Amino acid sequence: MAATRIDSYLWGGAAALLVVLHLLLSRWFLRKPRSRLPLPPGPRGVPVLGALPLVGSSAHSNLARLAARYGPIMSLRLGSHLCVVASDASSARAFLKTADAQFAHRPDPISARDVSYQRQNLVMSDATPTWKHMRKMCSLHLLGGRALADWAPTRRAEFRRLVDALRRLHDAGQPVPIFNLLLYTLANVMGTISVGSRVFDDHGDESNKFKDVLSDLLTGGAQFNVSDFFPSIAWMDLQGIQAKMFKVSKRLDALVTRLFEEHQRTRESRRGAPDFVDKVMANKVSEDGATISDVNVRALIFVSLLPGTDTSSTIVEWTLAEMLTNPAILRRLQGETESVVGRDRLLEESDIPNLPYLQAVCKEALRLHPPTPLMLPHFSHEDCEVGGFFIPKHTRLLVNVWAIGRDPAVWENPLTFDPDRFLPGGKGARYDPLGNDGNFGFIPFGVGRRSCAAKLLGMLFVQYLVGTLAHAFDWKLPEGEEDIDMEAKPAWAIADAFTAAPIEAMATASMDSYLWGGAALLLALHLLLRRWLLRKPRPRPPLPPGPRGLPVLGALPLVGASAHSNFARMAARYGPIISLRLGSHLCVVANDASTARAFLKTADAQFSHRPDPISARDVSYQRQNLVMSDNTPTWKHMRKMCSLHLLGGKALADWAPTRRAEFRRLVDALRRLHDAGQPVPLFDLLLYTLANVVGTIAVGGRVFEDHGDESNKFKDVLSDMLTGGGQFNVGDFLPSIAWMDLQGIQAKMLSAHKRFDAMVSRQFEEHQRTRESRRGAPDFIDKVMANKVSEDGTAISDINVRALICDLFTAGTDTSSIVVEWIFAEMLKNPAILRRLQAETEAVVGRDRLLDESDIPKLPYLQAVCKEGLRLHPSTPLMLPHFSHEDSEVAGFFIPKHTRLLVNVWAIGRDPAVWENPLAFDPDRFLPGGKGERYDPLGRDGNFGFIPFGVGRRSCVGKLVGMLFVQCLVGMLAHAFDWELPEGEEEIDMEAKPGFALPKSVPLKAFARPRLSPAAYV
Structure with a gap:
């Protein structure tokens, strides 16, 4: 009979855990010395959680503190994943130039699967022929120099609408919700360029739906998700994030699909003046046979509407915050724009090359407040050696852009907002934010084949918006607010995305960290029980019956080595179709002819x-x-x-x-x-x-x-x-x-x-x-x-x-x-x-x-x-x-x-x-x-x-x-x-x-x- 008494469960759990412990200790003490190079140094972490308690939610700053102890290249285990972190210019060069090909892929974070159309978009796809063709299409028809010139009238029109909106808020005596207005403006620019239509208006049901889904995406994408670090328990969705993101992705896809279908119905009306999607649809197959599917196109539209807009909005918001903290910088910028542009017209894109202080202000903001302080993770597809260290296959690479931009060995007074450093003669003059200088000391848009495809457009957005808003308006804080909160809102997926209240994070390997790890496990248990107790009854049929099993191990102790015979004994109790969890995996077993036929x-x-x-x-x-x-x-x-x-x-x-x-x-x-x-x-x-x-x-x-x-x-x-x-x-x-x-x-x-x-x-x-x-x-x-x-x-x-x-x-x-x-x-x-x-x-x-x-x-x-x-x-x-x-x-x-x-x-x-x-x-x-x-x-x-x-x-x-x-x-x-x-x-x-x-x-x-x-x- 299949064991069901409590003795059997206790024996099975104890025996299995003892075996695992024995194997682990045996492997530790009997391991042979490796001839290969060592892994980079790093904190040992705690069992199961690894270094997650040391990293916390403000990962970029805590990783910078760890780098001060362990060196610019360090390795650490975050949950189930081995990660390496590059924290200075030389280590970034080693990974993004010397080993760029080995780290050209992306990992597969569970929380991003639905919103990335199962990794079929430009951001999360591996470096496949289809990805290369999508990137080429974006460079040719959306994000490259020639494309930027073609779409200049669209940007001008939307930025003028933004100026009008700010004038209306002034006339009504209301403060400016700067981030939201910037986000909607840039989304309208990208919507018009991509699918020939604005996606946000001041009113309208469709616009409100887009605002809601965009807000939910930004909120959900920034949350720490246990499942991303422990894939074996992802099926539990302890925090409900995956379910929320799935619903949001469905709503977003419904909106994008309607845009896409409407766009396809009206393509004849754009004959002679095609938009970006028209050009992609006309060039879906590359010379080497790589094909862009309709799903890839919808994923591209989404990428242009969210990652292509919130990052630029973040930088502009931070830049204005710094200038309101340092009014002398704002006045100096206004003086420059007024001397070049005058007071009788708005600033144009063509004015930007004549505004060196504007360029310096924007560069300084990108240095001090990169919108993604950690580059999107890279993923190694083979073993390699970098910087004298062995990096195994399937390692995640995190490049700490935030730490590189604040490295005191490179930047004098790195925490000070000082645009002068980027003016001619300043120590930062040799650094190019687009990564063309080969210095790797200032890389807000990344470097290499996985660098931001939209870096030219992003830089243009930031400079044009900061210049326009500083030139056209005087800025002051609401009455009673003397100081601006300059802390960043901690986040994992879109870190530093908003200003927020301060949050404390510990970064030392003390007993407090181990207690934090215990607290994390208790929190996970709490979420699991809460989700279990509050779950709604499902209308769908039940799972097949089967043994409950033990935590973590599931029914493995009941199955043993002779699985076939033990399954047969279980079937005598539970029926010919049984379900059971074997470790992390849900399994069903068919034990007779009728179930095999089914x-x-x-x-x-x-x-x-x-x-x-x-x-x-x-x-x-x-x-x-x-x-x-x-x-x-x-x-x-x-x-x-x-x-x-x-x-x-x-x-x-x-x-x-x-x-x-x-x-x-x-x-x-x-x-x-x-x-x-x-x-x-x-x-x-x-x-x-x-x-x-x-x-x-x-x-x-x-x-x-x-x-x-x-x-x-x-x-x-x-x-x-x-x-x-x-x-x-x-x-x-x-x-x-x-x-x-x-x-x-x-x-x-x-x-x-x-x-x-x-x-x-x-x-x-x-x-x-x-x-x-x-x-x-x-x-x-x-x-x-x-x-x-x-x-x-x-x-x-x-x-x-x-x-x-x-x-x-x-x-x-x-x-x-x-x-x-x-x-x-x-x-x-x-x-x-x-x-x-x-x-x-x-x-x-x-x-x-x-x-x-x-x-x-x-x-x-x-x-x-x-x-x-x-x-x-x-x-x-x-x-x-x-x-x-x-x-x-x-x-x-x-x-x-x-x-x-x-x-x-x-x-x-x-x-x-x-x-x-x-x-x-x-x-x-x-x-x-x-x-x-x-x-x-x-x-x-x-x-x-x-x-x-x-x-x-x-x-x-x-x-x-x-x-x-x-x-x-x-x-x-x-x-x-x-x-x-x-x-x-x-x-x-x-x-x-x-x-x-x-x-x-x-x-x-x-x-x-x-x-x-x-x-x-x-």
């Missing part, structure tokens, strides 16, 4: 993707293989190539001579072992035989010989990959601690992958060099390489090809070997079955030749034996996990998006409601007239009661060849040899070794004695 037939499309287990990333070539890839066009093309040229009926017939030759070599090897008086290590010999079949078919060469260094290396690495792939890995279920690699599995799998890939790469390169010698007799890889591009343009890369080869050697060899070994174990345990099979093969084949594939259709008992072996001992008792890409309802239950589906093939094959005496090895059930006759192991019968190879679009692509391997090997070895256990071994250990696959716990060794006439073996 998921694999009715909901097959929703569950056609794969999850992303950490331990499989390297060996799957970052999920670019056939087994672990999502259901993409590339995956479909790879599957089609395999069916056509390797695993389908026609291909099987073409490669029959290869299988026959290798199976005869296997028979010869068994005869040699008999002659030497040695038992047969059956699994190993089967594995090597099938690997040689695969090698010959795939790359035109055998990979295992009886001797040779390369052969031994292949044996070792294949063994390591199969062993590592079958182990339980804590990191797969608790991704937030995967970076620890507590058991060392990820490191072992990476090492095995690198060794395997080196060998496969050598074979692949040699194969490519010798392809002319196979002209007229191409192997599988030749055929794939000749058809890399499908009819719809989908291409298979060289990496996909190497990943396919890896699939063939791992998934295509050990599974069949496992089943054959189990069948022989069952027959040695039940000798009458072996004798009956030998009699059948002898009657059909005779004693003067070996069994051939063509004999199999005439051997019904052989087919029944193999089917029974697959029923009782499926090589993978749980199908590879499926992954839902959308919410769905299955069999009356609600299944959320991103749920993992496990189909318990082992339990289905032993269901007593379907199979009489299910634990008995009884091939008769599959003979004509037996109750199992109607079941097809290849899943073509529609019954779902016997599915060892799976069913549906993610079923095993190699099921035909797998079935053929099993039948041919079992028939040939039973026909050609008598089998007996070594002397003194009367019982066979029938326990399975727990893991992803189910090999025998104790490998079978038996003596094989030739039983045919000598002529059969020649």
